[in-house]
Amino acid sequence: MLEKTYKNLSRIWAVVFAIGFIALVMKFLTGERLAGYGSYVPWGLWVALYFHFVGIAGGVFAIGTIGYVFNLTGFRENFRVVIVVSVAAVITGLFSIWLDLGQPFRFVRILYAPNFGSMMAFNAWMYSLFIITAGVIFYLTLNKEKQTDFHDKKRWMLPLMALGFLFSIAFPSQSGAFFGVVDAKPFWSSPLLPILFLASAITSGGAVLLLVYTFLHYEEFDLTHQPFRILRLTIIGGIIFYFIAEFAEYSLVFWSPNSDIREAVELILFGPFWWVFWFVHIGGALISLYLLLKGKTYQTVGTGAFIVAVTFVSARLNVLIPGQAVAQLKGLKEAFTHERLRFDYSATLNEYLIALFIGAFGVALVYFGIKFLSQFTKKRLGTSL
Amino acid sequence: MPEETKQKSLFEKEISRKDFLRTAGVVGGGVAVSVAAVTAARLSPPPETPTGKETIRDIPDFKTVEVNEKSDLLLRMQAELKKALAKPVEERKWMMVIDTRKCVGCHACTVACIAENKLPPGVVYRPVVQEEIGEYPNTQLRFFPRPCMQCDNPSCVSVCPVNATWKRPDGVVQIDYDKCIGCRYCISACPYGARTSDFGEYYTEDTPELQPYELLPNNEYGKSWNREGHSSPMGNARKCHFCLHRLNEGELPMCVTTCIGRANYFGDANEPDSLVSEMARQSNQIKLLEEKGTKPSVIYLI
Numbered sequence: 104m105l106e107k108t109y110k111n112l113s114r115i116w117a118v119v120f121a122i123g124f125i126a127l128v129m130k131f132l133t134g135e136r137l138a139g140y141g142s143y144v145p146w147g148l149w150v151a152l153y154f155h156f157v158g159i160a161g162g163v164f165a166i167g168t169i170g171y172v173f174n175l176t177g178f179r180e181n182f183r184v185v186i187v188v189s190v191a192a193v194i195t196g197l198f199s200i201w202l203d204l205g206q207p208f209r210f211v212r213i214l215y216a217p218n219f220g221s222m223m224a225f226n227a228w229m230y231s232l233f234i235i236t237a238g239v240i241f242y243l244t245l246n247k248e249k250q251t252d253f254h255d256k257k258r259w260m261l262p263l264m265a266l267g268f269l270f271s272i273a274f275p276s277q278s279g280a281f282f283g284v285v286d287a288k289p290f291w292s293s294p295l296l297p298i299l300f301l302a303s304a305i306t307s308g309g310a311v312l313l314l315v316y317t318f319l320h321y322e323e324f325d326l327t328h329q330p331f332r333i334l335r336l337t338i339i340g341g342i343i344f345y346f347i348a349e350f351a352e353y354s355l356v357f358w359s360p361n362s363d364i365r366e367a368v369e370l371i372l373f374g375p376f377w378w379v380f381w382f383v384h385i386g387g388a389l390i391s392l393y394l395l396l397k398g399k400t401y402q403t404v405g406t407g408a409f410i411v412a413v414t415f416v417s418a419r420l421n422v423l424i425p426g427q428a429v430a431q432l433k434g435l436k437e438a439f440t441h442e443r444l445r446f447d448y449s450a451t452l453n454e455y456l457i458a459l460f461i462g463a464f465g466v467a468l469v470y471f472g473i474k475f476l477s478q479f480t481k482k483r484l485g486t487s488l
Numbered sequence: 489m490p491e492e493t494k495q496k497s498l499f500e501k502e503i504s505r506k507d508f509l510r511t512a513g514v515v516g517g518g519v520a521v522s523v524a525a526v527t528a529a530r531l532s533p534p535p536e537t538p539t540g541k542e543t544i545r546d547i548p549d550f551k552t553v554e555v556n557e558k559s560d561l562l563l564r565m566q567a568e569l570k571k572a573l574a575k576p577v578e579e580r581k582w583m584m585v586i587d588t589r590k591c592v593g594c595h596a597c598t599v600a601c602i603a604e605n606k607l608p609p610g611v612v613y614r615p616v617v618q619e620e621i622g623e624y625p626n627t628q629l630r631f632f633p634r635p636c637m638q639c640d641n642p643s644c645v646s647v648c649p650v651n652a653t654w655k656r657p658d659g660v661v662q663i664d665y666d667k668c669i670g671c672r673y674c675i676s677a678c679p680y681g682a683r684t685s686d687f688g689e690y691y692t693e694d695t696p697e698l699q700p701y702e703l704l705p706n707n708e709y710g711k712s713w714n715r716e717g718h719s720s721p722m723g724n725a726r727k728c729h730f731c732l733h734r735l736n737e738g739e740l741p742m743c744v745t746t747c748i749g750r751a752n753y754f755g756d757a758n759e760p761d762s763l764v765s766e767m768a769r770q771s772n773q774i775k776l777l778e779e780k781g782t783k784p785s786v787i788y789l790i
């Protein structure tokens with residue numbers, strides 16, 4: 104039964120990967136021609152995915168570190184999994200934003216000629232330093248007396264973990280700041296944005312971690328045990344918190360005289376993509392809440408976590424797109440018309456297929472990361488990851 | 489013992505004072521380095537633009553026409569341009585004034601700009617925004633040609649992750665296409681929608697043959713840019729630069745030259761007697777989206 108499920112899942116993965124790969128090749132052959140974003144809505148689905156994945160990375164690492172430091176059962180011995188998943192998520196996010204660049208092969212300029220005053224350069228450096236820090240922590244976990252010990256032999260675990268934790272909290276909040284500094288878009292200049300981003304990062308990060316643990320430990324799967332219990336509670340709490348904060352923001356807007364923000368929120372709730380908010384965001388959250396609260400088997404809980412991990416990208420989309428869809432200079436849209444000079448955005452088939460590829464790429468990184476490093480740790484420690 | 493208490497004591501037991509200090513040092517150091525990096529970047533000067541004597545341009549005088557108070561405005565502005573170019577770059581400050589009462593909304597400037605800079609489909613530097621006052625049929629139209637405002641406090645510059653765009657000493661906000669990675673952050677950050685991205689399209693691409701005029705290089709920023717093979721400025725952010733390549737040769741921006749209504753004034757804001765400074769002092773002047781704090785160098789007369 105289980106083998107069959109795995110086989111089916113890997114078949115789905117292979118199909119998604121293959122189709123996405125074809126779309127990717129087409130993108131490289133045609134530049135940005137097949138993408139639906141333009142100059143008035145310059146960021147689309149891939150940018151939303153980028154923020155989603157770095158959020159997941161931050162969420163996974165933050166939860167993993169808290170579990171490790173407070174010695175919650177299952178966290179210390181599984182910390183290498185946390186590292187692999189969060190690094191894989193950062194790399195996937197960076198891959199996603201790399202695809203979005205107009206001149207992708209110049210991306211290294213961010214590393215050797217950065218302007219740290221730009222949140223984009225600051226973040227790119229932060230991700231790189233995070234990957235290095237996570238790599239060193241991985242190495243330190245191999246130098247412990249016992250896997251349940253806190254410290255490595257040289258006691259550098261705590262300082263580096265704290266640094267990693269700082270990064271992981273900064274990822275989502277910096278993402279909020281990334282938008283917040285853009286005065287041109289009033290909808291983005293909200294102090295609540297970094298908090299919403301952090302909440303969604305913790306929620307979707309918890310969901311991904313739960314999903315991975317479910318795959319790794321389905322034989323001992325017991326919801327009353329750690330880390331399943333704490334992860335399930337984290338996701339449920341995260342969803343509820345996110346919706347309270349979101350309700351606070353949206354409901355206030357309807358009293359606000361600032362019509363730009365109101366226009367953006369109206370677009371989210373009743374615009375052409377109303378279904379993203381009501382079906383994907385709210386619907387997805389309600390279904391996953393039900394599955395996470397009521398589920399008793401690893402299949403149902405895993406499905407709930409999967410839905411959260413996927414549908415929470417709508418939280419990013421609902422910030423990204425409506426923020427850009429309201430023109431500051433009225434009449435600009437009509438002044439010169441072209442497909443790329445519109446204030447509405449719909450992702451194209453190519454963008455969707457590449458988005459699937461990005462997801463499949465992330466899954467592959469986690470899968471092969473765990474597999475490859477397990478062999479390494481088996482040799483070194485005699486245990487798998 | 490309750491589990492919670494047990495965990496707490498475990499936590500306390502595991503972290504020594506030395507661990508704590510080391511952690512505080514690493515985290516504090518990390519935060520300090522980050523703050524220093526951001527502050528230094530915010531305070532650092534813009535990329536080198538040549539200044540001083542070598543930037544003085546000696547433009548020949550008009551030989552066939554006489555310029556006096558009765559001359560066409562273009563001739564006067566042309567003569568003032570020559571004067572401004574005789575100063576080092578840091579002593580000039582380009583400014584544009586657009587008289588909306590003279591603009592008839594013909595879009596000639598938009599088209600002239602497209603021709604001058606060989607702009608591909610979807611890239612526009614100077615669209616003409618139309619404002620309708622009143623309700624049909626009792627309406628009045630007003631036109632706002634919208635070039636880049638060459639803001640004194642440009643929100644597009646600070647967001648660029650690779651310093652590919654900066655404010656020049658003469659006030660023009662420049663983009664270095666060779667540095668730009670095409671992230672489009674600046675496009676998002678400009679409240680005027682003045683930047684557009686070059687998506688690599690051609691007007692004649694669905695015809696039997698790409699027309700040669702579309703394959704010609706353009707001369708923005710005084711360099712020859714050829715888009716073939718996804719080369720810059722394809723994939724880059726693009727915007728109006730007050731025709732810097734023309735200015736440096738003593739020519740007015742293309743939109744100013746083309747305007748059939750003589751609705752555009754252009755010149756050196758550092759010269760109080762210039763026509764543009766004169767117009768900028770009018771009491772009916774406004775700036776677009778002034779509340780954004782961008783301090784535009786384009787002024788409208790209403």
Ligand code: SF4
Pocket residue numbers: 635636637638639642643644645661677678679680681682683727782
């Ligand atoms: S108008 Fe926009 S692109 Fe031009 S300088 Fe101002 S902020 Fe930058």
Ligand code: SF4
Pocket residue numbers: 647648649650651652653663667668669670671672673674675724725
């Ligand atoms: S698109 Fe180019 S100029 Fe604009 S912010 Fe990105 S790298 Fe800088």
